[in-house]
Amino acid sequence: MDEDKALIEAIIARQESALESFYRKYSGLVYGFALRTLKNPVDASEVMNEVMLEVWNKASSFAYKSSIKTWLLSITHHKAVDMVRRNVRHDHADESEIDLESSDSLSCSLEQGEISSENSGHIKYCMDALGMAQRQVVYLTFFEGCSYPEIAATLEIPEGTVKTRMMHAKKLLLACLGRLIPKWD
Amino acid sequence: MTDSNHDENLMALLPWYVNGTLTEDERQAVEALLQRSAEARATLETLQTLQTDIKAELQEPVPGDLGWKRLQKSIHSQPTPIPKTQRDRPIWNRFLAAAAVLIIALQVGLLLKTPTDTTPQLLGTKPGTEQLQDAQLYRLVIAPDARWSEVEALLLELNAQLVDGPSAVGVVSVAIKAPADQAETVLEQLNSHPAIEHAQAVRNE
Numbered sequence: 001m002d003e004d005k006a007l008i009e010a011i012i013a014r015q016e017s018a019l020e021s022f023y024r025k026y027s028g029l030v031y032g033f034a035l036r037t038l039k040n041p042v043d044a045s046e047v048m049n050e051v052m053l054e055v056w057n058k059a060s061s062f063a064y065k066s067s068i069k070t071w072l073l074s075i076t077h078h079k080a081v082d083m084v085r086r087n088v089r090h091d092h093a094d095e096s097e098i099d100l101e102s103s104d105s106l107s108c109s110l111e112q113g114e115i116s117s118e119n120s121g122h123i124k125y126c127m128d129a130l131g132m133a134q135r136q137v138v139y140l141t142f143f144e145g146c147s148y149p150e151i152a153a154t155l156e157i158p159e160g161t162v163k164t165r166m167m168h169a170k171k172l173l174l175a176c177l178g179r180l181i182p183k184w185d
Numbered sequence: 186m187t188d189s190n191h192d193e194n195l196m197a198l199l200p201w202y203v204n205g206t207l208t209e210d211e212r213q214a215v216e217a218l219l220q221r222s223a224e225a226r227a228t229l230e231t232l233q234t235l236q237t238d239i240k241a242e243l244q245e246p247v248p249g250d251l252g253w254k255r256l257q258k259s260i261h262s263q264p265t266p267i268p269k270t271q272r273d274r275p276i277w278n279r280f281l282a283a284a285a286v287l288i289i290a291l292q293v294g295l296l297l298k299t300p301t302d303t304t305p306q307l308l309g310t311k312p313g314t315e316q317l318q319d320a321q322l323y324r325l326v327i328a329p330d331a332r333w334s335e336v337e338a339l340l341l342e343l344n345a346q347l348v349d350g351p352s353a354v355g356v357v358s359v360a361i362k363a364p365a366d367q368a369e370t371v372l373e374q375l376n377s378h379p380a381i382e383h384a385q386a387v388r389n390e
Contacts, residue, residue, distance in 0.1 A: 031247045052256050123242040142239040147206035163197040
């Protein structure tokens with residue numbers, strides 16, 4: 001039995017020490033994806049807590065059809081989208097206005113001065129300017145090293161949509177970086 | 186499919202060629218494209234740089250010990266699920282079990298004795314009202330690099346009761362019993378501790 005399977009079995013048996021080991025192993029994966037999706041550390045911590053609580057309560061529902069990584073990323077995605085919806089409702093906006101595809105601020109002019117002189121932060125800045133859906137695909141591909149079928153399974157979208165989102169994201173990202181850093185121009 | 190459509194489809198696979206997750210067939214097709222297309226080679230180089238920069242820049246610290254403490258608190262505060270076997274038991278079975286327990290309790294005279302609550306105060310649960318009387322409340326912001334064991338040691342040293350938290354952003358409320366003229370000293374002690382980023386006294390409600 002591999003280590004992850006043993007951890008899941010122990011979590012199903014309500015062994016808190018197994019949950020702690022699981023948390024230590026996967027909290028970075030969950031928190032990082034939540035943070036990149038939501039762009040807010042407080043909301044990302046909240047989502048991470050909800051995801052781990054779901055693992056504790058529903059580990060028996062994991063059917064080993066996907067990897068644990070894909071399973072966790074998928075739960076994180078759903079919890080993060082719920083969080084976005086809750087925040088939108090909280091802000092008294094019409095829920096139908098949520099557009100996960102649209103870029104958040106790329107239409108705004110990018111001020112060179114907003115980025116530090118050492119160019120640090122430029123990737124984060126341009127990533128955050130992408131729409132949530134595009135940002136997720138870029139992050140899962142380049143940071144988490146996910147294949148496009150894994151991303152499609154995580155986000156529950158067709159594989160073709162993953163490629164389309166990547167194509168648009170790449171164009172916007174390179175345009176943004178090109179305006180800020182000479183090497184990207 | 187035309188050659189140009191075929192090449193466009195292969196160009197779309199380049200990000201996953203870069204992260205090394207294509208199937209063997211896809212990988213070979215992309216490598217053939219790279220041999221015949223300068224545009225594909227230039228895009229590949231850009232994507233490789235992008236991947237390196239993303240990996241370097243998006244590395245984030247995780248909540249660590251504080252996140253784990255918070256999760257522990259969440260799992261302890263939720264209602265205990267009833268095991269399926271108990272849920273599925275017929276109702277008369279549960280009635281009989283309850284009746285049996287009652288009879289046994291009567292026999293051993295348990296009902297004649299008033300129980301005394303000697304449950305110790307658990308860390309993370311709200312103390313009773315009597316425990317907060319004469320205590321000063323403080324709100325503490327825990328330093329991001331602090332370990333929970335350091336915070337615990339400080340709370341023990343000051344004989345503090347955890348009233349609330351830690352929240353997702355590392356804020357806890359504690360009650361500390363100390364003579365009124367020592368309130369300032371306690372506050373200074375909290376603020377000077379490396380595990381505490383900021384401490385403030387809050388008015389008891």
